[in-house]
Amino acid sequence: MDNSPAPHDADVLVIGAGPSGLALALALADAGLRSVVFDGQDEAALADPAPDGRDIALTHRGQAILRRLGLWDAFPPGEVAPLVRAAVYNAADPAPLRFDPAGSGESELGHLVANHVIRRASWAAARWHEGIALQPATRVTALQLETDAASVHTRSADGGERCWRAPLLVAADSRFSAARRQAGIGAAMRDFGRSVIVCRMAHERSNEGVAQECFHEGHTLAVLPMNGGCSSIVVTVPADRAAAMMAWPEAEFVAWVQARLGGRLGAMTLQGTRHLYPLVAVYAQRFVAPRFALVGDAAVGMHPVTAHGYNFALYGVEALAQQLVQARRAGRDLGRLETLLPYETRHRRETLPIYLGTNAVVGLFTDDRAPAKLLRSAVIRVADRLNPLKSAITRRLTDRGRALSA
Numbered sequence: 001m002d003n004s005p006a007p008h009d010a011d012v013l014v015i016g017a018g019p020s021g022l023a024l025a026l027a028l029a030d031a032g033l034r035s036v037v038f039d040g041q042d043e044a045a046l047a048d049p050a051p052d053g054r055d056i057a058l059t060h061r062g063q064a065i066l067r068r069l070g071l072w073d074a075f076p077p078g079e080v081a082p083l084v085r086a087a088v089y090n091a092a093d094p095a096p097l098r099f100d101p102a103g104s105g106e107s108e109l110g111h112l113v114a115n116h117v118i119r120r121a122s123w124a125a126a127r128w129h130e131g132i133a134l135q136p137a138t139r140v141t142a143l144q145l146e147t148d149a150a151s152v153h154t155r156s157a158d159g160g161e162r163c164w165r166a167p168l169l170v171a172a173d174s175r176f177s178a179a180r181r182q183a184g185i186g187a188a189m190r191d192f193g194r195s196v197i198v199c200r201m202a203h204e205r206s207n208e209g210v211a212q213e214c215f216h217e218g219h220t221l222a223v224l225p226m227n228g229g230c231s232s233i234v235v236t237v238p239a240d241r242a243a244a245m246m247a248w249p250e251a252e253f254v255a256w257v258q259a260r261l262g263g264r265l266g267a268m269t270l271q272g273t274r275h276l277y278p279l280v281a282v283y284a285q286r287f288v289a290p291r292f293a294l295v296g297d298a299a300v301g302m303h304p305v306t307a308h309g310y311n312f313a314l315y316g317v318e319a320l321a322q323q324l325v326q327a328r329r330a331g332r333d334l335g336r337l338e339t340l341l342p343y344e345t346r347h348r349r350e351t352l353p354i355y356l357g358t359n360a361v362v363g364l365f366t367d368d369r370a371p372a373k374l375l376r377s378a379v380i381r382v383a384d385r386l387n388p389l390k391s392a393i394t395r396r397l398t399d400r401g402r403a404l405s406a
Ligand SMILES: Cc1cc2nc3c(=O)[nH]c(=O)nc-3n(C[C@H](O)[C@H](O)[C@H](O)COP(=O)(O)OP(=O)(O)OC[C@H]3O[C@@H](n4cnc5c(N)ncnc54)[C@H](O)[C@@H]3O)c2cc1C
Pocket: 015, 016, 017, 018, 019, 020, 021, 038, 039, 040, 041, 053, 054, 055, 056, 057, 058, 115, 138, 139, 140, 141, 172, 173, 174, 175, 178, 196, 198, 277, 295, 296, 297, 298, 304, 306, 307, 308, 309, 310, 311, 312, 313
């Protein structure tokens, strides 16, 4: 009888062909590590995803990683919008907290790219990459973390079932990750009791590349500058109100946004449809376990107000890939806890302060009691005069980071 262990199907199994899972597969493939990537969605939905209303603000460091992965140059130039400046308003107070790239050596704070454009480019790049086996229409239904390998059980849309094995399993299966739970890893979740409605709107006046974040009583309204005379509109309201606003006729919704912006962008029209997202922030208790790691929203699911979710995913992908490539070169086991722990330490150090800070800012700016209103008005006025603070925030956005040498 043959007692030798079942062969490995790849170096790494990845659950989720979202932007994080595909970025990891690309980073690994570039370094010669083979992966199999599973996603429950079918190939048509993954190869040509429909717009989902998310326009992703990318930091300069996020952009640098995308460039190294070969994705940045794959975005059609018209789909990349410069984010030149940002202004944060409190209620009707006309004096905003302003951010601009002056002194950073960059001419903009970052860029905006639609999520479906990122997904499409990521799938196209992975599709032809030797070393990445894409398995669309294939859901992972169970996993097992054993001493010598990780394995997953999959069910495909045609009813076929299969078992796959590799030294390491990585879950990139969203902030409500089932794999995280199956691996016995808990997560702190903060439900803000609010939802965001996101959509694109065309407008008469130029957005001049300026992002606006306006905190009003009962709601916040963000405007992200896109190309072609249009902007991404992000409305945050209590969850029950969001459901009601989604049902408003288009003209009523447009008039509401226009009025809240005080006509700053002139007459506006809705482009496409509105999309609704419940706001729940998630932070995994651990990012790694023997033979297992979490990346992307499965590790850190951010509130979108500080625009860090996907940027963090990219930072994490680069850190994890570096560990795995070093381990392979040294002939070490990819799934050993010692191989994975430096990724956890580094990613936690990088993300936890901003995760907690973002949640605190959201708490302050969505609390409509009188002391909170006074405090946020003071915060905006004082912060606008505190140049070191503003420079520190601008540096975070414009810093390109260093390429990780593996
Ligand atoms: C309104 C909004 C605005 C945002 N703005 C920004 C921003 O400006 N800047 C920024 O950096 N980030 C932003 N983000 C965050 C960003 O969108 C996310 O961080 C990013 O999309 C997460 O990608 P992911 O691959 O980790 O997860 P997902 O995109 O959720 O992908 C998970 C994938 O896993 C698959 N899957 C799940 N379970 C299984 C299973 N069992 N088997 C097989 N496949 C499975 C799913 O089908 C899916 O394709 C925003 C988010 C929202 C909601």
